[in-house]
Amino acid sequence: MTIIETKGLKYSYPDRTVAVRDINIKIEKGKKIAFVGQNGSGKSTLFLLLNGTLKPETGEVLFHGKPLKYDSKSLREIRKSVGLVFQNSDDQLFAPTVYQDVAFGPANLDYPREKVEACVNRALECVGLSHLRDRPPHHLSGGQKKRVAIAGVMAMEPEVIVLDEPLSNLDPVGADDIMDLLNEFNHFGSTIIISTHDVDLAYRWSDYVYLMSNSELIGEGVPEELFRQTELLKLAGLRQPSSLEVYHELERRGLACGYQSPKTLPELVNALRPPELMWVDAPPGIREGDTLNLGILYGEYSPNSPYEAVNAKVLHIHPEGKAIVELKRRSIKAGGILLYDTDSYSYPEILHLIEEGDITFVGAMGKKSKTLAEEDGIFLDVTTGVIDKSILTALCGKRCMILTGGGMVEHAFKRIREYVEMSGIELNVGVFNKEEGLPWIEAFEDSVEVFRT
Ligand SMILES: Nc1ncnc2c1ncn2[C@@H]1O[C@H](COP(=O)(O)OP(=O)(O)O)[C@@H](O)[C@H]1O
Ligand SMILES: [Mg+2]
Known part of the structure; x- marks a missing residue:
C-alpha cells in the first residue's frame, strides 16, 4: 500500500x-x-x-x-x-x-x-x-x-x-x-x-x-x-558501498563465489570461497577416511580448537604428523545462539544459563536489555551490531547469547534463520521465552530449541 x-x-x-x-x-x-x-x-x-x-x-x-x-x-x-x-x-x-x-x-x-x-x-x-x-x-x-x-x-x-x-x-x-x-x-x-x-x-x-x-x-x-x-x-x-567493493575485488581474484550482493559481514564471510584441501595437525589415533571436527583457532582451522565449527574428511596422513583434509564447511551445526527474552528477565536464571550453556559470548540489543545487564554486572561482549557479531562468533563454533526484549527477539530470530537458510550452515538457535503460543516460535519448534521455565 x-x-x-x-x-x-x-x-x-x-x-x-x-x-x-x-x-x-x-x-x-x-x-x-x-x-x-x-x-x-x-x-x-x-x-x-x-x-x-x-x-x-x-x-x-x-x-x-x-x-x-x-x-x-x-x-x-x-x-x-x-x-x-x-x-x-x-x-x-x-x-x-x-x-x-x-x-x-x-x-x-x-x-x-x-x-x-x-x-x-x-x-x-x-x-x-x-x-x-x-x-x-x-x-x-x-x-x-x-x-x-x-x-x-x-x-x-x-x-x-x-x-x-x-x-x-x-x-x-x-x-x-x-x-x-x-x-x-x-x-x-x-x-x-x-x-x-x-x-x-x-x-x-x-x-x-x-x-x-x-x-x-x-x-x-x-x-x-x-x-x-x-x-x-x-x-x-x-x-x-565498501562491502560490495570488497566483494568485487575478492571475486576478481577468484576468492569469492556465488553471492552477488553481500550486505553484512556474515554475508561477506559466506561469499568467501572455502579452502577445499588443507593441511592440519593430525590428532593422535586418527585414520584416513575419518571425519575430523575443526574449530577456528587464531584464525586457522584446527583440530585443537575447543569449539567445533566444521567437518573435514581426512584424505591422507603424512608420517610427520600432518594430515591433508577436505573441508565440508556446510556440513555441521556450527556453534549456536540463544535468544533470551528480557521481557521475562530473571537474574539468577540468566547466570545459570550462561554457565550451564557454555556461553562464551554475550550481547544485548535495545536500551532496556543493556540496562538490565549492566545493573546485574553481566559482562557484555557486544552492544552494537549484535546479531551479525553473534552469527560470526557462532560460525567459529562458539555459543552466544543475545539479550533483547519486545519484538526484537522475533526480529533477531528471523535474521539468524535467514542466514542459516542462505548459507546452508546450520547454526543452533534457541529461544528463551516464557510466553506460550507465539506463532513465529511455534512454526519452528521442530528445528529450534525453545526454553520455558
Ligand atoms: N534556505 C535556502 N535558500 C536558498 N537556497 C537554499 C536554501 N536551502 C537550501 N538551498 C539550496 O537548495 C538546494 C538543495 O539543498 P538541500 O535541500 O539542503 O540539499 P541536501 O539536503 O541534499 O543537502 C541546494 O542548492 C541549496 O544550496
Ligand atoms: Mg540536507
Whole structure:
C-alpha cells in the first residue's frame, strides 16, 4: 500500500535556487526508505515538502492518496502523521526540559493532559531517556539530543517518521543506538524515511533507495540493484558501498563465489570461497577416511580448537604428523545462539544459563536489555551490531547469547534463520521465552530449541 506519493514536485527558494525538480516517488507503508545524495542535492528540501512545511511551486504531495492541503488544520494533521526529525537537533529542541520538549507536539494536538503524559512517558521510555526528563535538552550529548528529538516526534504516534541525516554528528555507538531504535519502530509498523550521503548505511539498512543529484531523482530501486550501478553512483558523486567493493575485488581474484550482493559481514564471510584441501595437525589415533571436527583457532582451522565449527574428511596422513583434509564447511551445526527474552528477565536464571550453556559470548540489543545487564554486572561482549557479531562468533563454533526484549527477539530470530537458510550452515538457535503460543516460535519448534521455565 502506498502511503506517500509525490507527483511532479518542484520547489525553488525565494532567491530562485531550484532545490528540487520533477520529483515522483511512491513510498510503501511499513518500509525503510533512504534518500541518498551529496550535500545540496535536494534531500532536506524534499523532506520539508513531504510534511507540508514547504509548499511546492508545482506538483503535489499525496498522503494515503489524498493531496496535501495547506490550511493550518490540514497542516496540523499531516504533521501528526508524518513526523520530521531535523538534521540538527538544536533546530528542533527549545523547551526548558526534556519532558516539556517531548510534550510540545501532543499538547498542541489538544490531547487531554493524561493522554499527553502517557504519550510522553511512552516516547521517553522508548528512546531510553526517562531518567533525563527534567534536564534541559541543550545540556545533553549529541546522541541524547537526537533521541529527545525522535521522542518528540514519536510522542505524536506518527505513521511515517522522516529523519534528515539522522546519524550526522553522532559517534559510532550513538549512531548504532539510533539505528537500533529506528529498526524497532519499523518492526512495530512505522514507515521510516531517512536521508544520508552514507552509502554503506543506505545499502545495508534500507528496503528501497532513491538516488538524488542536482535537485533531481536520478535512480531508484532495491539497494542490491541500485548500488551495483557504478556509473550512476559516479554521476551522483557517490561511491559503491565498501562491502560490495570488497566483494568485487575478492571475486576478481577468484576468492569469492556465488553471492552477488553481500550486505553484512556474515554475508561477506559466506561469499568467501572455502579452502577445499588443507593441511592440519593430525590428532593422535586418527585414520584416513575419518571425519575430523575443526574449530577456528587464531584464525586457522584446527583440530585443537575447543569449539567445533566444521567437518573435514581426512584424505591422507603424512608420517610427520600432518594430515591433508577436505573441508565440508556446510556440513555441521556450527556453534549456536540463544535468544533470551528480557521481557521475562530473571537474574539468577540468566547466570545459570550462561554457565550451564557454555556461553562464551554475550550481547544485548535495545536500551532496556543493556540496562538490565549492566545493573546485574553481566559482562557484555557486544552492544552494537549484535546479531551479525553473534552469527560470526557462532560460525567459529562458539555459543552466544543475545539479550533483547519486545519484538526484537522475533526480529533477531528471523535474521539468524535467514542466514542459516542462505548459507546452508546450520547454526543452533534457541529461544528463551516464557510466553506460550507465539506463532513465529511455534512454526519452528521442530528445528529450534525453545526454553520455558
Ligand atoms: N534556505 C535556502 N535558500 C536558498 N537556497 C537554499 C536554501 N536551502 C537550501 N538551498 C539550496 O537548495 C538546494 C538543495 O539543498 P538541500 O535541500 O539542503 O540539499 P541536501 O539536503 O541534499 O543537502 C541546494 O542548492 C541549496 O544550496
Ligand atoms: Mg540536507
